Amino acid sequence: MFELFRTSYAYYLANQDRFWMELGRHVVLSGSALAISLIVCIPLGIWAARHPASAQYVINAVGALRLIPSLAILFLALPYLGTGFGPALIALTILALPPVLINVYAGILGVERAVVEAAQAMGMTARQQLLQIELPLALPAIIAGVRTATVEVVSSATLAAFIGGGGLGIFVTRGFALFEPRIMLVGAIPVAVLALICELILGLLERWASPHRQGRAS
């Protein structure tokens, strides 16, 4: 086992340039997918929370996306979108949408009615209500959604290599093709570490965003 790690490390040393390039690509790919999903989901989620009756269908439809395995999404992208960075990005974005959207929606809807009413009664404009009250109160929920999506996207981005999207998955596919576990590990371990780091950072961010909940019993 130790021998395996040693040879893996040797492979990394021999291919450093390639490794860092693919790591960068992995991060850019995941980051872009998350950024796009946020840009789409924040306004969509707010709209949905304002119109819960009609939004139900949208939320359910997006929720259903979650049931499709990530691998299937990536391979479904292949015949329709072709190969490369773009299709991989689209597939990963689709993956990130549901948790983000549902948490934005639930976060905004979860703001207590009396609180929104008080904001209104104080004479806040709709915009002030949203920016000063609703979004800050929904923020912990939104970050929790982003956290779920991030872990999912960072690990699934490994699969992007299968459709020519690059990233750390390159080493996994190469190791797989050559029956060389040491090469696979050069991809797999950093992905796991990356996902873990994101999880930790977003966890801290979530705590930071909810000072008013600290020390609360429930």
Added chain:
Amino acid sequence: MSMIIAESLTKQFSRESRPAVDAVSFTVEPGELIVLLGPSGCGKTTLLKMINRLYEPTGGTLLIDGVDARSLPVTQLRRRIGYAIQQTGLFPHLRVEQNIAVVPQLLGWARPRIEARTNELLDLVGLPCDFRGRYPHQLSGGQQQRVGLARALAADPAIMLMDEPFGALDAITRSRLQDELLGIQRKLHKTILFVTHDIEEALRLADRIIVMNDGRIAQFDTPLAILTCPSNRFVEQLTGANDVLRRLSLLTVAAALGHGRRSAAAAGAVADLPPLRPQDDLRFALTQLLGAGESSLPVIDDGREVGQLTLADLRAILPQTIAAVGASQDGCNVAGAAPQT
């Protein structure tokens, strides 16, 4: 000028068979504390929310300080009307001082002015200054209500709307906050609309009471007149107008003095009897009389005895009020009733 004038104010929610508030008209003078009293679902909250246009009326007109409420931008109108509710609606992510500062900030006050105002308000509602940095969940229910009250008062609005603000509190805290509200009212002379379905609270606080039933005003009068001259059976039952003690609690010793025929025995006052003051209410006086086992007690004002209150005085003043119940309106002039504003 009257502060609030409602004319045929109506709210018909869509998909409801009857209006929640049905062509209600009333006038409130500056500095009055008006209590809206009525059973659950009678439209108190709906009426209150039409004043700051959280609900838009579907009919009638509303003048606030002489101006049609619809003619003002709604945010501007609301920043001039304080609003406090039972659920407090405090912003959980903002500290106490930030909660209080919301309206002043919307109005663009300078930092030092907001700072000074926050201190003043914390003092006014009886919260220690080191509470300013706390989050709402770090406060007790009563303390949260105090913050809610301070927030509503922050920009010194002429009108305050309060929807069962003390409804969720225990009896002791509630009565303490009622006292403080009365104190604040005496100091600041706000025009207050206060919703409750607690009759005791209404009698304690109100200059005048609007009794509501099924979206209409059943009676709008002083607490004493409501108790002694309920306009119909509904008001009578709601307020327990037959309750002798409740009625006594609204009359003062001063009003009852010398009503009964003075008996000779009443003259010899004993020094160690608990004295009464002219401003004590008669319910208290009766308790003292019964407790002392005497037929009369001295009434002391400024250290000087101004008379003797006897059980006969109480008996004499009661028939007036009892006779009034259910009788015609002319029977309704009762000694000691607050002058109608």
